[in-house]
Amino acid sequence: MEAIYEIAERPAQRVTGRLWDGTFVEAADGAIHRLIAETQEHRRRTHPKDHAALIGLSWNVRPEGFSYLLGYVGEDHATFAAPEHMDLPAMRFATTMHHPEGGDVFVQYRKMFDWIAAEGYAVDTTHLHYREEYEAGFVSPSASSLRLMVPIR
Numbered sequence: 001m002e003a004i005y006e007i008a009e010r011p012a013q014r015v016t017g018r019l020w021d022g023t024f025v026e027a028a029d030g031a032i033h034r035l036i037a038e039t040q041e042h043r044r045r046t047h048p049k050d051h052a053a054l055i056g057l058s059w060n061v062r063p064e065g066f067s068y069l070l071g072y073v074g075e076d077h078a079t080f081a082a083p084e085h086m087d088l089p090a091m092r093f094a095t096t097m098h099h100p101e102g103g104d105v106f107v108q109y110r111k112m113f114d115w116i117a118a119e120g121y122a123v124d125t126t127h128l129h130y131r132e133e134y135e136a137g138f139v140s141p142s143a144s145s146l147r148l149m150v151p152i153r
Helices: 024-028 031-046 105-118
Strands: 006-010 013-023 054-062 065-073 084-088 091-098 130-134 146-151
Touching (some): 013 024, 013 054, 024 065, 091 105, 105 146
Antiparallel strands (some): 006 091, 054 065, 054 130
8 A cells, every 4th residue: 555645734732641751662662552542541531522633742852762742632631640731833744644554654754754855845843753643542553543744844
C-alpha cells in the first residue's frame, strides 16, 4: 500500500496532557504505548461519550532521547492528575495515515521527509518535531492506524 501525503492545517490550540521524557530505547520497549493505553483507559472512564483523537507531540531534545506530550485539545483536568500543556499556533503539516500493514513508522517518516523535500517544503521544528493523532481505541502501530504529521513551512 503506497502512502498518500498531503498538507493539513491545524488551528491554534492548547494540547493538555502528560509529559514523558525518555530514551529511544525506552520508547521502543513500549513506554509510549503503555502511556497511550493508560491515558485512553482513564479517558474512557472519565469521558465515556467522548471519542476525541489523542494527540502526541514530540521533540528530539537530545541524541539518545526525546520529550513527548500526550493529551487532548483543550483544558483537561479530569483526565490528568497534574496536567501539562502546550499552546500551539496555527500550523501546517505534511501528513499521511500510517496503517498496520504499512510497516515501520520510522520508515514511513523517512519517506515523508523525502516527499517534503521533493515538493519544495521545509521542515519547521520551531514548536515541535512530530505530531501524531490516535483515534479512540488505538493499540499500537502494528494493530491500529494513526496520523503521522511533520510541521512544515
